[in-house]
């Protein structure tokens with residue numbers, strides 16, 4: 247049996263980033279159910295850092311992660327273009343325009359950025375220059391490398407099947423039995439299941455499926471400098487990715503924790519909504535996939551102790567990559583009993599104690 251101060255369950259960006267930050271200070275083991283780290287949500291994201299999107303607390307966590315993301319050299323310029331249709335509520339659009347640096351564009355100016363946009367599909371646009379691409383693989387691998395270098399034990403094919411507490415936690419996996427003073431629940435979509443195994447009350451974390459299609463560059467255009475483009479109604483988005491275009495229906499269908507796959511009809515309907523905005527029809531989907539964005543009931547991550555020696559690092563929803571630096575700093579501080587660098591109001595808002 248291997249004993250550690252900290253045993254992290256779940257080898258996605260949440261568990262991997264926390265392992266990198268805590269391993270220099272406490273003996274650490276990271277357990278991943280799959281054969282490879284990052285197999286689930288972390289390996290399936292849209293890879294965007296957009297600090298003006300989502301709840302206020304998510305925006306603050308994005309800003310708090312920015313400096314470290316720059317230091318790790320994983321950000322590159324992208325920009326984001328929101329398209330407003332006629333006869334749609336303008337609340338979200340107005341909110342976007344309040345962003346510092348946001349530009350209000352007419353249809354022709356939006357078409358200058360993305361020439362395939364149809365002039366009859368939308369009436370105005372908002373451009374957010376701050377949005378950046380994240381090199382997720384580079385970021386994630388840097389976390390794992392740092393965890394290893396600090397002496398952490400990283401174990402794959404180690405799905406946790408049983409957890410009990412005697413003098414310390416005892417955790418069974420096909421890769422062996424592990425013991426620890428503190429366990430960290432970083433199991434993504436499976437976080438409530440892992441809590442239940444440990445006899446801890448689940449938080450109601452709900453996985454929501456999001457699908458993606460990769461299509462050839464429309465009309466053979468060089469799309470490398472196109473911004474990401476989103477309907478202001480948020481019912482589809484498209485983003486350049488290595489010479490291809492990713493198109494998502496922006497679906498949020500509740501599902502059980504699973505190795506997610508896209509529903510063909512959901513994908514087809516989302517592609518049809520995208521096609522209504524562009525002059526180039528989609529003739530071929532080269533690849534499609536789905537991943538799970540897992541949210542607590544208030545759509546705010548749960549970071550902190552939820553019982554004696556039981557620590558939550560879950561519920562990052564659709565923002566777990568762009569907020570990973572701030573959330574792992576917070577987790578490492580709380581695990582060491584140190585004062586976090588984040589505003590105490592943010593720390594309280596993230597605490598699982600809010601569900602007690």
Ligand SMILES: Cc1cc2nc3c(=O)[nH]c(=O)nc-3n(C[C@H](O)[C@H](O)[C@H](O)COP(=O)(O)OP(=O)(O)OC[C@H]3O[C@@H](n4cnc5c(N)ncnc54)[C@H](O)[C@@H]3O)c2cc1C
Pocket residue numbers: 255256257258259260261277278279280283284285286287288289290291292293294295404405406407432433434435436440456457458536537538539540560561562563564565566567568569
């Ligand atoms: C389509 C899509 C687009 C997205 N776009 C963005 C974006 O642009 N920007 C952004 O910041 N975020 C984005 N996200 C969200 C982001 O991907 C997630 O918030 C983040 O990956 C969550 O990381 P995680 O480590 O919590 O989960 P995961 O990566 O799913 O990791 C959890 C791990 O726990 C393991 N596990 C589960 N149960 C056990 C067990 N019993 N024992 C051992 N291991 C276990 C799983 O195998 C899994 O590897 C997107 C997500 C999706 C699906």
